[in-house]
Amino acid sequence: MALVATVAVVGRTNAGKSTLVNALVGEKVSIVSPVEQTTRNTIRGIVADPRGQLVLLDTPGLHKAVGTLGTLLNRMARRSAAGADITCVVFDAAQEPQLEDIGWMQRIAKEKPEKVVFVLNKADKSPFFEKMFRDAWGEAVTGNGERNRPLWVGATHGEATKPSEASAEGTGNGERVEPLWVKSISTTEGGAKPVLDALFGFAEEGELLFDEDIVTDYPRKLAIADVIREKYLAHLHQELPHELGIIVKRVVDEGSRWKSEAEVLVNRPSQKPIVIGRAASTIKAVRKAAERELKEVFGVPVSLELWVNVEPNWMKNDRLLAEMGYLGGLV
Ligand SMILES: Nc1nc2c(ncn2[C@@H]2O[C@H](COP(=O)(O)OP(=O)(O)OP(=O)(O)O)[C@@H](O)[C@H]2O)c(=O)[nH]1
Ligand SMILES: [Mg+2]
Structure with missing residues (x-):
């Protein structure tokens, strides 16, 4: 007790x-x-x-x-x-x-x-x-x-x-x-x-509700998506924070390392060059920063692959919101 x-x-x-x-x-x-x-x-x-x-x-x-x-x-x-x-x-x-x-x-x-x-x-x-x-x-x-x-x-x-x-x-x-x-x-x-x-x-x-050594039970895919979004927020500041959605499609556990693929969703075609950056500099910097943090968080190297897609009104699309975990189930 x-x-x-x-x-x-x-x-x-x-x-x-x-x-x-x-x-x-x-x-x-x-x-x-x-x-x-x-x-x-x-x-x-x-x-x-x-x-x-x-x-x-x-x-x-x-x-x-x-x-x-x-x-x-x-x-x-x-x-x-x-x-x-x-x-x-x-x-x-x-x-x-x-x-x-x-x-x-x-x-x-x-x-x-x-x-x-x-x-x-x-x-x-x-x-x-x-x-x-x-x-x-x-x-x-x-x-x-x-x-x-x-x-x-x-x-x-x-x-x-x-x-x-x-x-x-x-x-x-x-x-x-x-x-x-x-x-x-x-x-x-x-x-x-x-x-x-x-x-x-x-x-x-x-009684304890969780094992003593666990710090979060947040699903791995959502945690990875959050880290990517945080790096984007740090990089782009106020430019498009509300209209950026990240969906982690796959995490493959290869034992000594993880491979993960994620989709970066924007609302309008004009936002695509912003999240990619000149000569892909933004997306590269975000990927590197996210990979660094993910390695620390999960204790294994994580390699990320990011795709940018335009999905008009993703913020109102139930299927996509569910994929991002926003339709509940956790609480
Ligand atoms: N100086 C100072 N800054 C703080 C303190 N606590 C939080 N901050 C800063 O406040 C900002 C917002 O912090 P968050 O923890 O993201 O705020 P939040 O309430 O979770 O925001 P949402 O997720 O948008 O609801 C960050 O820049 C933090 O570094 C504090 O005690 N002192
Ligand atoms: Mg918060």
């Missing part, structure tokens, strides 16, 4: 959820980038600790949905929150609360999950808007924070507040939710320790 819990890590896009999950697991299980909507699948990261085991569900950031893919991502985030023991909402507190942050607060205030951790992330940054987040929560609870009024007009910037006194009391019971507020610097393992302690504070005695 040990302390165990499943944790849905939710929050708006770019808040640092995947960074936090990686810090807590102590290994990279989820891709990270400064670009919005980096995470597209729910990824399970498993934390092994002398205290027990946490199963973290890293979800796509909640955002104003555009088109089928956007709607699916939002649904995936909400569904995982509903199924987990602990809801961990990550806020980018280096920015004032945004509509999506308020949206999560309102959802928590309404649905009253029993165990909630509010992470004020990016605590290494200044200004840091702790007070504004706490005020926003107060409004969400009292119902005074209407969704569409202009938020935070005239608010002062850069208020520095002391670390809050954590309290694990007052959870659930249909009365009022009292989230446990913690600060985190998720870019370092030690910086996320307050979150780890808060989560174990809520965990309960039970």
